[in-house]
Structures are given as C-alpha cells and as structure tokens.
Amino acid sequence: MDKRLKEINLRLSEYSLGKFDKRLKISPRLDETDAIINGINMLGDELKAITISRDYFNNIFNSVTDMVFIVDSKGIIADANASAEGQLKYRRGSLKGRSINELHESNISYFESILKELKEKKSFISGEGILYTRTGVRIPVKVQASYFKRNEQKKRLILLSASDITFQKQTENLVLRAIIDTQEKERHRLAKDLHDSLTQQLSAIKFYVSSTAVLTKNPREKRILLKSNEGLTRVIANMRNLCFNLMPKSLEEFGLVKAVREFCRHFVYKEVNFSIRQQNALPELSPELAIDLYRIIQEFITNAIKHGKANKVGIVFSYDKKVLKVLLSDNGKGFYIRKAGTGMGLQNVQSRVKSHNGILALQSHIGKGTTYDISIPLNMQQ
Amino acid sequence: MELETPFFHLRIKDKILVGTYKKNIRINLEIARAIVSTRISFTGGENFPAIIISTGVISIDKPAREYLASDEGTRGLLASAIIVNSAFSSFLGNFFLTVNKPKKMPVKLFTNIAAAEKWLQQFID
Numbered sequence: 323m324d325k326r327l328k329e330i331n332l333r334l335s336e337y338s339l340g341k342f343d344k345r346l347k348i349s350p351r352l353d354e355t356d357a358i359i360n361g362i363n364m365l366g367d368e369l370k371a372i373t374i375s376r377d378y379f380n381n382i383f384n385s386v387t388d389m390v391f392i393v394d395s396k397g398i399i400a401d402a403n404a405s406a407e408g409q410l411k412y413r414r415g416s417l418k419g420r421s422i423n424e425l426h427e428s429n430i431s432y433f434e435s436i437l438k439e440l441k442e443k444k445s446f447i448s449g450e451g452i453l454y455t456r457t458g459v460r461i462p463v464k465v466q467a468s469y470f471k472r473n474e475q476k477k478r479l480i481l482l483s484a485s486d487i488t489f490q491k492q493t494e495n496l497v498l499r500a501i502i503d504t505q506e507k508e509r510h511r512l513a514k515d516l517h518d519s520l521t522q523q524l525s526a527i528k529f530y531v532s533s534t535a536v537l538t539k540n541p542r543e544k545r546i547l548l549k550s551n552e553g554l555t556r557v558i559a560n561m562r563n564l565c566f567n568l569m570p571k572s573l574e575e576f577g578l579v580k581a582v583r584e585f586c587r588h589f590v591y592k593e594v595n596f597s598i599r600q601q602n603a604l605p606e607l608s609p610e611l612a613i614d615l616y617r618i619i620q621e622f623i624t625n626a627i628k629h630g631k632a633n634k635v636g637i638v639f640s641y642d643k644k645v646l647k648v649l650l651s652d653n654g655k656g657f658y659i660r661k662a663g664t665g666m667g668l669q670n671v672q673s674r675v676k677s678h679n680g681i682l683a684l685q686s687h688i689g690k691g692t693t694y695d696i697s698i699p700l701n702m703q704q
Numbered sequence: 705m706e707l708e709t710p711f712f713h714l715r716i717k718d719k720i721l722v723g724t725y726k727k728n729i730r731i732n733l734e735i736a737r738a739i740v741s742t743r744i745s746f747t748g749g750e751n752f753p754a755i756i757i758s759t760g761v762i763s764i765d766k767p768a769r770e771y772l773a774s775d776e777g778t779r780g781l782l783a784s785a786i787i788v789n790s791a792f793s794s795f796l797g798n799f800f801l802t803v804n805k806p807k808k809m810p811v812k813l814f815t816n817i818a819a820a821e822k823w824l825q826q827f828i829d
Binding site for chain 1: 728762763765766769790791793794795796799803
C-alpha cells in the first residue's frame with residue numbers, strides 16, 4: 323500500500339477512536355491524494371472542535387446541581403442529567419423514554435399545563451411542583467421550562483430544570499404552622515373564656531329570671547320575665563354555637579368526621595342539604611391536621627351558603643396509599659378563581675393545606691358550583 | 705488599482721475585486737485577519753463583489769475558516785466567486801462551502817474566471 327494511503331488509514335482509525343490531535347502531511351505535489359489528506363486534516367479540526375464542545379456541554383449538563391430534563395412535546399424524556407437521575411434514585415440512563423408525568427403528582431397532567439403555558443408565553447415559564455423519586459419520596463421543586471432546539475431539528479424539545487426546594491418549603495411550613503397554631507390557641511382561649519365565664523354567668527341569670535317568673539303573681543311582670551327568659555335561652559344557645567365554632571370539643575373527643583357531622587347538624591341554615599360520606603377508615607390524624615381540615619370545611623360551607631347561595635354541599639373523606647383526600651363540593655353560584663385567589667379566606671385554606679405538604683385542586687364554574695379536592699400525604703406528617 | 709502583499713495580490717477590475725493567493729500559502733487566523741484588514745484598507749471601505757483565486761492555498765485551519773466566513777471576515781464583500789481549478793483546490797473549496805459557508809454573503813465555486821465574472825454581474829450596482 324502507498325505510504326500516504328497507509329498514513330490516511332492510520333489517521334482515520336485514530337479519528338474513529340476519538341483521537342483528533344494528529345494531522346497528515348501535505349506533499350508538494352498537491353495531487354488528488356493531497357486533496358483528500360487536506361480534507362481529512364480539516365475533518366480532524368472539526369471533529370476535535372465538536373468533541374470539545376460536546377464534552378463541555380456534557381460536563382455542564384452533568385455538573386449542575388439542578389435536575390435537568392430534555393422532554394419532547396408528548397412529555398417523553400429524551401435526556402436527563404446525572405443530578406436528576408441521582409436525586410430521583412434512577413439508574414444512569416433509565417429515565418430516558420419515560421413520561422415526565424410519571425415523576426409528577428397531579429390531578430391533571432402537569433406537563434400538559436406546562437406545554438400550554440409555554441405555547442401561550444412562547445419563551446420561559448417558572449413555577450412550583452412536586453417530583454417523586456423511584457422509591458416514592460416526594461421532592462418539592464421549583465420548575466423552569468423553556469424551548470430547546472437541537473441542531474436543525476424541526477421537532478421542538480423542552481428544557482425543564484427543577485431545583486429541590488425542600489428546605490425552603492420546610493421553613494415556609496414552619497412559619498405557616500406557627501401562625502396557624504397561634505390563631506388556634508387564641509381561638510381556644512377565647513372559646514374557653516366565653517364558655518367558662520360568660521355562658522355560666524348567663525345561665526345563672528337565666529335561672530334567677532325563670533325562678534322569679536314562676537314566683538311572681540303580677541301577669542305583666544310574669545310576661546316580661548318569660549320573654550326575658552326566652553331571650554336568654556337564645557343568647558346562651560348562640561353563645562354555645564359560637565364556642566363550638568371557635569373550638570369544637572367533639573373534634574378532640576370523636577375526631578374529624580363526627581365533628582363535621584355535628585357542625586353541619588347545628589348549622590343555622592336548615593334548608594341546606596348536606597351529604598357527608600366516609601369511603602373507608604381514616605387513620606388517626608394529628609390534632610393540627612384535624613383542626614386545619616375542620617377549619618377548611620367550615621370555611622367552604624360558610625362560603626358555599628353565604629356567597630354561593632348553595633343548597634347542596636357534599637363532603638367525602640377517603641384514604642388511599644397514605645394520602646388523605648377530602649372532596650368538598652357545592653351547587654352554588656361559583657366564582658372566578660383568579661379574582662378570589664387574593665382573598666384572605668382562600669389564602670387561609672391554601673396556607674393550611676400547604677403547611678401539611680398537601681395539594682388543593684380548586685375548580686369553580688359560574689352557575690355550576692365549586693369543588694375543593696384536597697390531598698394530604700400522611701407519611702410526611704411529623 | 706493593485707496591491708501586492710506577502711499573502712496575496714489584489715486588484716479591482718470592472719468593479720470586481722480580484723484576489724489571488726500566493727503559491728503554497730497556509731492560512732491561519734493571524735494571516736486571515738491580516739488579509740481581511742488589508743483588503744478593507746485597499747477598497748477604502750467600499751463594497752465589492754469578489755473573485756478569489758485560491759489555487760495557491762495549501763491549507764486553512766479551523767479558526768481561519770471560521771473567521772473568513774464570519775460577518776467580520778466577509779465585511780466589504782457583496783458576493784464571492786471562488787476559483788478552483790484543481791482537484792486539490794476544489795476539495796478545499798467544497799469543504800469550506802459545506803462546513804463554513806458564510807451566512808450573509810452569497811458564495812459559489814467556479815472553475816473558470818469568465819463564468820465567475822458573469823455570475824458576479826448581478827451584484828454590481
């Protein structure tokens with residue numbers, strides 16, 4: 323074989339192995355073989371540059387601490403970096419081909435909502451979500467998404483990056499918990515004071531009034547005293563309802579479902595039809611979770627009747643796969659969620675759900691009513 | 705109007721800039737920058753279509769190829785006709801056009817000058 327052809331053969335073999343440093347010599351003849359040699363030398367330059375840039379990209383891709391996914395328009399993972407596979411406990415390369423929705427917790431397809439928002443905004447979106455590891459551990463994450471165009475491919479890919487915000491969420495939840503617990507303590511104190519002092523004193527006055535009404539002979543005074551006694555009976559009943567609303571004793575004694583049934587039974591709007599169902603046995607709930615869910619249900623019912631003018635309210639409790647679910651629904655007027663989102667009532671509901679790492683899926687349609695779908699993971703409870 | 709440099713010969717003929725590379729020249733980034741800078745000085749900042757006779761070029765390294773194809777490297781050129789009249793220069797020219805084709809400037813390979821001049825007429829005001 324010609325010496326130059328041997329050199330070409332050797333160089334091409336080395337290029338195949340990823341060794342792009344050496345070049346071939348061009349002879350003074352500048353013949354066709356030299357033309358090929360020149361082409362091979364330039365090919366070596368290009369391959370070296372591409373390899374360096376690919377290695378550089380791979381190093382960045384796999385060195386960042388954020389989880390990075392490249393996903394196609396159907397949500398199938400085309401690539402995931404080392405951090406994503408490490409944090410989600412998947413073997414190297416095993417995330418490829420899976421749907422991003424497999425890693426997400428959501429009632430509606432999370433990826434579809436990202437895609438929709440990206441199409442609307444056409445550039446970059448950011449939000450919060452939950453990712454699950456292969457072993458089922460949930461990781462709260464901040465998600466950022468943007469379009470990613472690879473070479474000249476027409477098919478648009480999406481670059482998703484997710485940073486673990488567990489610590490931030492824990493801190494937020496601690497603050498939320500502290501605020502909510504302070505509110506509850508204050509309500510508890512107020513209910514106790516009202517019950518132990520005012521209600522007792524009113525009961526004593528009622529006793530004197532009713533006794534005097536029995537003893538008096540004057541019909542006019544008797545009538546006034548009996549009316550006063552009726553008035554006091556109503557005030558004491560209202561006071562007891564107030565104390566019950568502030569701190570329902572049945573919640574501590576008999577649990578959430580019975581306390582909710584009692585609340586609905588005592589509810590002042592008698593024309594409202596309540597449907598309360600418990601689909602299966604619920605585990606024992608922490609006092610904080612029980613009171614939070616109770617408050618949320620109270621808030622929902624009050625809003626449904628006062629603002630929504632509903633006459634049907636549904637409450638369903640269920641427990642499955644370590645997740646407690648509470649589905650609240652009404653047949654009221656409904657409201658615009660975006661407008662209501664800034665209100666204190668809804669914010670309180672969201673804060674209480676968030677403080678237990680829960681999810682609130684809220685739907686409301688004008689003229690068709692409102693539903694709160696609450697999911698609380700109980701393996702996360704302290 | 706003509707100019708002789710260590711790397712090439714430049715002249716303007718019938719509103720076309722003609723650049724002929726010297727024999728056995730190996731172009732690296734430094735030489736490529738010098739070529740562009742000299743060319744711009746020679747034309748006084750005026751834009752011309754160009755014929756580039758590259759038969760003397762033995763090699764152009766990657767940084768030089770990228771620079772010559774860049775906006776900076778094609779400054780002052782309305783279009784380029786590259787003359788390749790050997791297998792060697794044809795190979796080199798084809799590689800340049802395929803891998804480092806300038807984005808803003810039309811460029812085409814020719815084996816004879818007359819055809820190149822004819823094609824460049826469309827770029828003369």
